[in-house]
Amino acid sequence: MEKIHTPEVDALFDAILSLENREECYKFFEDALTTKEILDIAQRLKAARMLKSGKSYTEVIAATGMSTATISRVSKALERGAGGYAIVMERVEDK
Numbered sequence: 001m002e003k004i005h006t007p008e009v010d011a012l013f014d015a016i017l018s019l020e021n022r023e024e025c026y027k028f029f030e031d032a033l034t035t036k037e038i039l040d041i042a043q044r045l046k047a048a049r050m051l052k053s054g055k056s057y058t059e060v061i062a063a064t065g066m067s068t069a070t071i072s073r074v075s076k077a078l079e080r081g082a083g084g085y086a087i088v089m090e091r092v093e094d095k
Contacts, residue, residue: 047074048085 019025029038043064050060051074060071078085 044070044074045085045088047071048078049089051075051078052085052089 015028019028033041043066047060047064047066047070050063051071055063057068057071057075060066061068064071074085
């Protein structure tokens with residue numbers, strides 16, 4: 001497995017943390033990622049929210065069009081991952 005904690009990744013995360021609003025996020029991510037990559041990440045977050053709320057894989061597939069393999073990966077991240085989805089969902093729900 002590749003090491004994720006590198007100076008380059010630190011610099012990337014610092015750059016993301018420097019963004020001040022949604023419009024700046026759009027500008028940065030449109031430059032850094034393909035449209036498909038952005039939409040895929042957004043769909044994974046949607047799937048995580050749905051799974052957390054008790055929706056079935058079938059319901060998530062119907063709402064997102066994602067493969068069962070990707071939904072399974074999101075589910076595993078929710079259960080045994082680093083807790084990133086939980087942090088983001090908790091903070092966004094608080095707003």
